Amino acid sequence: MSNQRFLFITGSARPDGNTDALARQAASHLPDTARQEWLNLDDLPLPPFRDMRHAADGVPDPVGNEKILFDATLAATDIVIASPLYWYSVSASVKLYVDYWAGWLYRKDLGFKSGMRGRTLWGVTVLAERDEAQADPLVGMLHKTADYMHMDFGGVLLGNGSRPGDVLRDERALRRAEQFFAAARHGLPRVSVQV
Template sequence: MDRSFLFLLGSARQGGNTEALARAAAEQLPAGVEQRWLDLTRLPLAGYVDARHSGESWPEVRGPEAENEALLREATVAATDIVIASPLYWYSVSSWTKAYLDHWSKWLTVPGLDFRARMAGGTLWGVAAMGDRDETVAEPLRLMLGNTAAYLRMDYGGLLLGNGSAPGQVLDDTRALTRAKTFFARRTPVAPAAGQ
């Protein structure tokens, strides 16, 4: 099966450090591997309302938010590799990224979509820039992505971290740029979080 990467950008800053690090890693992908880049800040979603156990249907969404949701849903299930590219915000992902991931719960219930089956066997990756040099502060993000992958029977490719707060600063992080060169070349998935 040919691989297709979906990069989901969740930064409040256009062309920020996380995107720069993700693009450095993507440059290493073999020619011909499909790459699709979507900016979650430019594709706002309706507020997530959890209707799974209410006995009611999901609230109807119309207009641009419905179109954005449909675009993101179809792009997600069409990709073999999902790359969450979000700066580390309060030890996890940005609000735009979290809203996107919350909609996965809704997509699990869409008749005929078979979201869980279509996601199984794919790979979930993470890329994040952070202002702290201590990478242990990103452990909640690593666990969230690993557990999400395990829940959907996806492989978890890992989390590429870089240091950068001021614009372009991550490009001075030689350790992160070195990791970026081989990040997507991993053949063995990262073990899921404990208990999975």
């Protein structure tokens, strides 16, 4: 029985957009034993991140939506960031979510950094450009985040589309989606690859 828990963090400015559709295509190929949790950052808005590590009172406890995201993140074995490509990187809501990781890191009692070690970070993005190198900054941001956190990096699934539903006509992306979580399906070691 699998104890894999996939947390899908979706951060699109458009509900039910192409990135969500591609992420769901990939998720449909996960084993039935892998648990899936989907959290849309629009449903869990966060206030602007404040760096409180040097404040007299320190970093406060996560509360409200932050607590929901913290608990789900720490409980996951695999975190999938599903963000459209915005200005060559992740969306503002995804960037804000990852900024909160910095606060969680400075609370040693939360055990965030040690808890994330060995987990796997994945990415899914859809871009309007045909030149997939345009997504290199997004891929780099996720890869470096995984490295810093001592996480495995599963890679980034890329698709093409602009208008709603476009990615479902991107046959190359749909073929990639079938195999994207292959290592997770078969219990194989994860490697850092961009697909």
